[in-house]
Amino acid sequence: MNIIIASSNKGKIAEIQRWLPEHIVTPYSEILGSFEIEETGITFQENAIIKAKDIVKRLVESGYEKEYIVISDDSGITVPAINNEPNIYSARYAGLDATDKDNNAKLISKLKEKNISKTSAFYTACLAVAYNGKIYTTHGWMHGDVISIEKGDGGFGYDPLFIPTGYTETLGTLDNRVKKELSHRSKALALAMKVISVILKQNIN
Numbered sequence: 157m158n159i160i161i162a163s164s165n166k167g168k169i170a171e172i173q174r175w176l177p178e179h180i181v182t183p184y185s186e187i188l189g190s191f192e193i194e195e196t197g198i199t200f201q202e203n204a205i206i207k208a209k210d211i212v213k214r215l216v217e218s219g220y221e222k223e224y225i226v227i228s229d230d231s232g233i234t235v236p237a238i239n240n241e242p243n244i245y246s247a248r249y250a251g252l253d254a255t256d257k258d259n260n261a262k263l264i265s266k267l268k269e270k271n272i273s274k275t276s277a278f279y280t281a282c283l284a285v286a287y288n289g290k291i292y293t294t295h296g297w298m299h300g301d302v303i304s305i306e307k308g309d310g311g312f313g314y315d316p317l318f319i320p321t322g323y324t325e326t327l328g329t330l331d332n333r334v335k336k337e338l339s340h341r342s343k344a345l346a347l348a349m350k351v352i353s354v355i356l357k358q359n360i361n
Contacts, residue, residue: 162228167312203230204284231281279340296343
C-alpha cells in the first residue's frame with residue numbers, strides 16, 4: 157500500500173517512515189510538488205483533517221491512479237503557564253517562516269518574561285488517516301516539563317527544551333529508541349496503525 161504523508165516536515169516524515177518500514181511512504185511533495193496547506197482549524201484534530209482532505213482532493217484532481225492511504229499530522233506543545241501557548245501554532249510560533257531555532261527562542265523568551273526556568277508542558281499529536289472517502293483520527297500525548305535553555309541537538313522542534321516525565325534529560329539528548337517509546341506521535345501512530353491494519357485487511361478481502 158502506498159502511504160502518502162501530508163507533511164513537508166522532514167522530522168515528522170522520518171518518524172512516520174520508521175513506524176511503517178513495510179510500506180512505501182512518500183511525502184506528498186514528491187507527487188504533487190511543494191506547497192503550503194493552510195491550517196484554519198482551531199484544534200489539532202481539525203487541522204489534521206484539513207490537511208488530509210486537501211491532499212486527497214489534489215491527488216484526485218491530478219489523476220493519481222495508485223491505491224493509497226493519506227496520513228496527516230498536526231501536533232505541538234502546550235505550556236499552561238504561558239496561556240497554553242504555542243499549542244496549534246507551535247510550528248509557526250515565531251512567524252510563518254520560522255525555523256526550529258526561532259520557535260525555541262520565542263518560547264524561551266516567553267518563559268523568561270515570567271521568570272520561569274522550568275514548568276509543566278505537554279505535547280499533543282493528532283493523526284488523520286484518509287482512505288476511500290473516509291477519515292479516521294487518533295491522538296497521542298506526552299507530558300513533562302519545558303526549560304528555559306536548550307540542551308542537546310537531537311530530534312527537531314522543541315525537543316531541546318522538553319524533559320519528559322520520569323527523565324532528567326531533554327528529548328534533544330535522549331536516544332531515538334527512547335523517544336519512540338515516549339513520543340506523542342508514536343502513541344498516535346500506534347493507534348493509527350490499528351486503523352491502517354483494518355483497512356488493509358478489508359482491502360485484501
